[in-house]
Amino acid sequence: MLGAPNANRAYGGAYLYWGSSNMDVTADFEFIGEPTNSGQGAAMACGYFNNDSYKDILVGASSYPNAANDGRAYIYYGDAQGAMNEVADLILDGESGEVGRFGNAVVSGDINGDSYDDIVVGAWSYNSFQGRAYLYYGPFSDTTDITFNWNTTNATPGKHILKAFIAPVAGEEDVADNTAIVTVEIKGATGGSSREQN
Numbered sequence: 001m002l003g004a005p006n007a008n009r010a011y012g013g014a015y016l017y018w019g020s021s022n023m024d025v026t027a028d029f030e031f032i033g034e035p036t037n038s039g040q041g042a043a044m045a046c047g048y049f050n051n052d053s054y055k056d057i058l059v060g061a062s063s064y065p066n067a068a069n070d071g072r073a074y075i076y077y078g079d080a081q082g083a084m085n086e087v088a089d090l091i092l093d094g095e096s097g098e099v100g101r102f103g104n105a106v107v108s109g110d111i112n113g114d115s116y117d118d119i120v121v122g123a124w125s126y127n128s129f130q131g132r133a134y135l136y137y138g139p140f141s142d143t144t145d146i147t148f149n150w151n152t153t154n155a156t157p158g159k160h161i162l163k164a165f166i167a168p169v170a171g172e173e174d175v176a177d178n179t180a181i182v183t184v185e186i187k188g189a190t191g192g193s194s195r196e197q198n
Contacts, residue, residue: 001014001015001016001017001044001046001057002014002015002017002027002041003015003040003041003042003043003044003059004041005039005040005041005042005061005062005063006039007041008032008033009037010037010038010039010063011032011033011034011035011036011037011038011040012032012033012038012039012040012041012042012061012063013030013031013032013033013040013041014030014031014040014041014044014057014059015027015029015030015031015041016028016029016030016031016057018081028081029084029086030086031057031059031074031076031086031088032086033061033064034061034064034065034072036063036064036065036066037063037065037066037067038061038063038064038065038072039061039062039063039064040059040060040061040064040074041059041060041061042060042061042062042063042103042104043059043060043062043103043104043105043106043122044057044058044059044060044106045057045058045106045107045108045119046058046108047108047109047117047119047138048116048117048138048139049075049077049090049108049117049119049138049139049140050077050089050138050139050140050141051116051138051139052077052078054077054078054079054080055078056075056076056077056078057075057076057078058073058074058075058106058108058119059073059074059076059103059106060072060073060102060103060104060105060106060121061073061074061103062101062102062103062104062123063101064094064103068096068097068099069099069100069101069125070093070094070095070096070097070098070099070100070102071093071094071100071101071102071103071104071123072091072092072093072094072102072103073091073092073102073103073106073119073121074088074090074091074092075088075089075090075091075092075140076088076089077089090140090141092119092121092134092136094123095123095126098123098126098127099125099126100123100124100125100126100127100132101123101124101125101126102121102122102123102126102134103121103122103123104122104123104124105121105122105124106119106120106121106122107119107120108120111135111137112137114137116137116138116139117138117139118135118136118137118138119135119136119138119140120133120134120135120136121133121134121136122134150162150184152184152186155186156186157186157187158185158186159183159184159185159186160183160184160185160186161181161182161183161184162181162182162183162184163179163180163181163182164179164180164181165178165179166178166179166180
């Protein structure tokens with residue numbers, strides 16, 4: 001991986017070269033920054049972020065968006081050579097209005113000893129150059145699948161609300177999205193049901 005934060009009119013970019021016995025100088029993948037002066041490629045790290053057998057890429061864009069310099073970091077999940085693409089699988093945002101340059105430094109490793117790679121993202125100019133670092137525990141995913149198992153045989157017809165709470169991981173501060181609520185409507189006395197909304 002090579003970073004070029006001032007390339008492409010300062011959109012920035014990160015370039016992946018597959019290793020091999022006959023490696024060449026042509027990038028196999030180009031991860032180009034968004035159409036702002038984002039400075040993508042300011043920092044990079046690799047790790048197993050989504051807990052599969054392929055190594056993943058973390059790329060910082062500390063100038064995103066334009067002069068605001070809030071910063072952003074992108075996770076690209078690894079895959080087989082013919083299946084990987086240049087679309088970010090997960091985006092981490094710096095704090096809005098802080099001019100923190102979030103993404104100017106990134107590292108990965110198993111910090112809390114749970115066998116999953118974690119991420120630390122630096123924001124060197126946060127709060128008038130006081131600086132800040134952000135820790136994210138892995139594994140990472142942009143979606144969470146929850147299965148509700150409910151025997152509706154003896155349930156009365158009508159709408160019922162099911163609620164699930166996901167226990168926070170160690171050090172998790174924002175638990176607002178740890179609750180899932182589904183409304184289920186029982187349409188008949190036979191036990192048939194339909195899910196109305198997620």
